[in-house]
Amino acid sequence: MTYSEAVEWLYAQTRAGAPRGLSRIRTLLQRLGHPEVAFPTVHVIGTNGKGSVVAYLEAAFKAAGERYGATTSPHLLDFRERIRTHLGLIPEAEVVHFVEWAQGQQFSEPVAFFDLTTALAFRHFAAVGISIAAIEAGVGGLLDATNVLPWVRATVLTNIGEDHLETLGGSLEGVARDKAGAVRTGVPVVTGAEGIGLEVIRAIAAERAAPLYVLSESGPLFDLPVQPSLQGRFQRQNARLAAAVLRLLGYDESTISTGLSTAQHPGRMQQLTYQGVPVVLDGAHNPPAARALVEELEGFHLVFGAFPRKDYRTILQTLLPKARSVRYTYAARGALRAEELLQAYPAPYFDHPLEALQHAVQSSQQDGSPVLVTGSLYLVGEMLRLLQGRAVDGLLTAESV
Template identity: 45%
Template structure:
C-alpha cells in the first residue's frame, strides 16, 4: 500500500460464515425483526420473490437482465456464491463492494450477534438496495416459501415459483406435496404468483393460491405470457422452463421490453461448457435428484463423471441418473460436510480423491482426447473448480 493511502476494510468472513442456522429460529420473524432494527429498508423498493426447488438462480439472472434492459435500477439477492461472498448481493449488475460487507459485519457483531447467516445477508442486501436507490429487487428464497426469511419482505409485487421436488425434506416435509405447500405459501393476496410447476406440485399450488386469493399464472392458463421467441442462452432443456417463467414475470409486471435481454442472460456454474485441450468439461451445480435428472437429460453421455456432494443430501437419488451418463467416476469432497468419497467409490464404482483439485486432475487424465468430463454434485464443488478450469481452458 502506498504511503498515505487508507487501508481497505476486509470483512470478517469467518465470523459471518460461523453464524449458521443451528440453534437459531427459522422463518421470517427473526429476519423481519432485524430489518426493522435497520429502519425497514425493504419498504423502499419493490421485490420479486423467486422460490422453488431448482432453477431459482438462473431465473433470477434472467429477471435481473430483463429489468436492467428496461432502464430501472435493479438489485439481486441470490445464494450461494461460487467465488466471492459479494456475488450474493448485486446492484445494477455489479457485485457489492466488500468494504460495505465489512461495515455491516462490524455493525452486526455489536448489534445482531445472535442472528443467522442468511438473515444477516438478507438484511445487508436490503440495506444496500435502499441506500443505492434500487427500484426493483430480485430476491431468491433460501429454503422454502412461507417458512423462508424472504417471506419477511414488505413490498412484494410478484412471486415466481420454479418447481417443487424433494430437497430440504428435514425442513419442509417428506413429500412433494409438503414441499409444494411451503413454497406456494409465498403467495400473497392480490399479488401474482407465476409457476412452471407441474403434476402434484401444481395441484397444491392451485389450492394454496386460491386460499390466499393470489392470482395464479401458469403456461396452461396464460400461454401467451410464457411463450418463448427462441431458446435462452443458458444451456439445457430445463432452462427453457426457467426462461418461460422469467419472461412471464417480466410481462405481468409491464417489462416486456426486457424479454430479449433476459433470454441472453448467463449464470456461472449452471451447465457451463469449457474446453481444456481437446477435452470438453461441463460444470453444473446439480445437487439434488430433480436437478440431476435435468442435467442427465441435457448431457446424456459423458466419458467421466466428477462428483462431490454434501452428506445431508439424498446422494443415492442424486447420483442415480448421473451414473447412467458416465461409465468412469471420480468422487471428491467439496467440503468437510461432504459425502465420504471413499464410501461412494466402493458403493458406486470409481476412484476416491478427497482433494477437489487433485480429483479434477485425475478426472481429466481419465478423459480421453476429444472426450467429455461432467462435473456435478454441488455448487460448492462448481465454485471450487470453475476458476481452475477457466485457467486451463484453451
C-alpha cells in the same frame, strides 16, 4: 477487520438448532430501519431454477435501464456475487461495515448466516435506491428470511421437487405447502409446478385471491421470443417463467428478448475447455436437477462431490447410467469424504478437485466424451476458483457473474 475476516464471520453464524422462523430477520430489519420497504420485488421460490429465473429477470431489468437489485445463492467465487445491483457486486467495504455493525448488536437468539445476508442485501438495495429487485428464496417459502418482503409485485414458484424434505415437511405435499406459504394475497403467481405441487399451489392461491398463471408452452404469456442464453432444455422452462413475469410487470417484447438472450448464470451447464477436453460444470444438487442434467448429455466422465444433507445416493443413481467413468472429490468444507461416497458406489477418491479433474481428463482424451463436474454448486465454485490463472477457455470471473 478485513473483507475475508468479515465473510468468515458470516459463514460461522448459525441459528444453533433453534427452529426456523422470521423473528431473527425481523429483528435485524427493525434495527436497520426497515430497508425492505424501500423497493418492490419479484420473489422467486422453488426447488430448481430459482437462480436462472433471477438471472433472466436481472438481464431484462438491465436492458430496461432499471436501477435493479438481485440476490442468488450460493456464490461461486466471491460472497459478493450473492448481492448485486446495476452498479455491480456489493462493495467489500459495505460487507465489512455491516459485519462490524452486527457484531455490536445483542440478540436474544442466534442469528443465522442467511438472515444476516438477507438483511445486508436489503440494506444495500435501499441505500442504492433501486427501483425493483429479483429476490431468490433460500429454503422453502413460508419461513424463509425473504418472506418478510412487504412489496412483492409477482411471485414465481418454479417447481416442487425432492430437496430439503426433512426440513419442509417430509413429502412433496409438505414441500409445496411450505413454498406456497409465501404466496401473497392478491399478488400474481407464475409457476411451472406439476402434480401434487401444483394442486397445493392452486388451492393456496385460490384462498388468497392470488391470480395463478400455470406454465403452458402454447400460452402467449409464456412465449419465448428468442432462444434463451443459458444452456439446457430445462432452461426453456425457466426462461418462459421469467418472460411471463416480465409481461405481467409491463415490460415490452424488446426488453424481454434482450433479457432472455443475454442472461448469465455460471455453474449451470457451464462449458469450458481444459487441456483440449470439453468440461461441463453444473451444480445439480438434488434428484430433479440431476434428472434434467443427464437428459442433456449422451455420456460423460464424472467428477462428483456432494454434502451429507443432500440425497446424494439418488443423485448418483441418476448419473451413473450415462457415466463412462467415475471419481469422487471433496466438494468443500463439510462435504462427504471417501468412506460415505464409496458406500454408494465404488470409485477412486481424490482429496483435491483438480486431481480428480485431471484423472477424468485422461479418460476423456481416450474416447472424447466430456468431463462432467457436478453434485454441488460449492464443488463447481471451488473448481472454478482452482482453474483461475490456468489455460481454460470459457472461464468467467466473479465480476462477470
